[in-house]
Amino acid sequence: MKLLSVKHLTKSYKGQKTAVDNLSLELNQGECLGLVGESGCGKSTLARCLLRIEPISGGSIYFKDQAIENLNERKLQPFRQKMQIVFQNPSAALNPKLKIKDSLIDPYEQYHKKLQLQHFSYTSKEAYVKQLLEAVELPEKLAHQYPHELSGGQRQRVTIARAISIEPELIVLDEPTASLDVISQGAVLSLLTELRQTLNLSYLFISHDLAAVAQMSQRIMVMKDGKIVDQFSLDHLFSDERHDYTKELISIF
Numbered sequence: 562m563k564l565l566s567v568k569h570l571t572k573s574y575k576g577q578k579t580a581v582d583n584l585s586l587e588l589n590q591g592e593c594l595g596l597v598g599e600s601g602c603g604k605s606t607l608a609r610c611l612l613r614i615e616p617i618s619g620g621s622i623y624f625k626d627q628a629i630e631n632l633n634e635r636k637l638q639p640f641r642q643k644m645q646i647v648f649q650n651p652s653a654a655l656n657p658k659l660k661i662k663d664s665l666i667d668p669y670e671q672y673h674k675k676l677q678l679q680h681f682s683y684t685s686k687e688a689y690v691k692q693l694l695e696a697v698e699l700p701e702k703l704a705h706q707y708p709h710e711l712s713g714g715q716r717q718r719v720t721i722a723r724a725i726s727i728e729p730e731l732i733v734l735d736e737p738t739a740s741l742d743v744i745s746q747g748a749v750l751s752l753l754t755e756l757r758q759t760l761n762l763s764y765l766f767i768s769h770d771l772a773a774v775a776q777m778s779q780r781i782m783v784m785k786d787g788k789i790v791d792q793f794s795l796d797h798l799f800s801d802e803r804h805d806y807t808k809e810l811i812s813i814f
């Protein structure tokens with residue numbers, strides 16, 4: 562079943578070349594769709610547009626067949642719960658003045674009236690925070706610490722815990738491991754794969770790193786200058802039919 566469907570999406574910034582150019586894509590329920598392309602090709606702009614963080618210039622965005630590109634903020638609320646994002650830089654995503662437990666509880670407090678949790682359960686704030694930390698394999702004691710007391714990898718696990726806390730259906734992962742060292746990168750990617758399976762999530766995994774995209778995704782799209790120039794299932798990555806630009810990315814793999 563189609564979870565997200567984007568048709569002819571365009572985004573231009575004033576006085577600049579088109580950042581996302583008439584782009585269409587479909588993301589199926591349960592899959593990890595990889596989006597790879599070099600810096601500046603429009604990946605993050607696409608992510609922000611999909612989640613309605615940024616106004617679009619044209620095109621349509623459907624979440625399970627419901628067009629969301631024109632919904633007002635009130636009508637968007639249920640979709641905001643279903644579509645979460647994890648950014649590249651966890652330090653910027655976490656409020657430095659809040660203890661981890663308070664950052665973790667924040668999305669729940671925002672959405673709890675409409676939530677019907679299936680994987681987590683809320684009996685008390687402490688118990689809920691404990692489940693979230695366990696889900697991302699962090700020690701319970703971190704609940705009482707501040708973001709600056711954690712490593713980069715631990716901070717990114719906290720932002721992942723926040724994203725999964727309200728049980729979304731789709732998570733856009735925008736270069737989630739780009740700020741981490743190689744060992745933490747591998748561990749976070751493995752955790753994300755495990756969470757996708759146990760929590761029945763779908764991902765749009767965005768990265769400039771084809772190796773990371775290939776590790777995570779069942780299907781891959783290649784973006785260049787705001788457009789999708791190639792798309793294929795993982796087992797066709799090394800096929801002769803690949804676009805020249807994909808072959809270039811493979812050569813530096």
Ligand SMILES: Nc1ncnc2c1ncn2[C@@H]1O[C@H](COP(=O)(O)OP(=O)(O)OP(=O)(O)O)[C@@H](O)[C@H]1O
Pocket residue numbers: 574577580598599600601602603604605606607769
């Ligand atoms: N807020 C903005 N205002 C003006 N131009 C922008 C804005 N955000 C992005 N752009 C431009 O849009 C284009 C695409 O940028 P974007 O950040 O989406 O690319 P990217 O592929 O995510 O790159 P990176 O991997 O470096 O983040 C670039 O030319 C960028 O300068």
